Amino acid sequence: MSEKLVNIVRAIFCSQGKILLVLENFPAGGENYWIPPGGKVEKGESEPEAIRRELLEELGLSSEILATMGAELKPYCRLIGPGFKGSKLTVQHFISELAEPFKPQLLDGQLEARWVSEPPSGGIVGEITLTLFSRLRSGGYLQS
Numbered sequence: 323m324s325e326k327l328v329n330i331v332r333a334i335f336c337s338q339g340k341i342l343l344v345l346e347n348f349p350a351g352g353e354n355y356w357i358p359p360g361g362k363v364e365k366g367e368s369e370p371e372a373i374r375r376e377l378l379e380e381l382g383l384s385s386e387i388l389a390t391m392g393a394e395l396k397p398y399c400r401l402i403g404p405g406f407k408g409s410k411l412t413v414q415h416f417i418s419e420l421a422e423p424f425k426p427q428l429l430d431g432q433l434e435a436r437w438v439s440e441p442p443s444g445g446i447v448g449e450i451t452l453t454l455f456s457r458l459r460s461g462g463y464l465q466s
């Protein structure tokens with residue numbers, strides 16, 4: 323059996339030294355995680371198309387992609403569901419800009435959206451998000 327590759331995209335919105343994170347419940351793990359908004363790339367979709375679709379579905383937002391932070395290859399994560407066991411994840415972060423004022427609607431299972439300069443409490447902050455904070459801080463996007 324060949325290994326599946328699951329492509330994940332996340333939007334990085336930075337404003338006034340803070341990043342936008344959403345608190346999302348992952349039923350497969352039964353836990354709440356703070357993550358940048360985004361999700362899985364569907365078959366036949368490009369990464370930019372996927373991030374635009376996910377933002378509309380999750381938060382009712384339109385965005386412009388300014389840059390990419392590159393992709394990270396990660397081992398299977400139980401939070402994406404049992405149907406993906408044995409898969410590898412590529413997580414692609416896009417520096418994005420809102421096309422309209424920020425008015426999140428929390429449309430697709432998100433529990434909260436928050437602008438933060440430090441990893442928030444009240445949920446789990448995973449390894450990928452912690453690494454992202456470090457990268458954004460060293461790049462001057464976040465307050466120290």
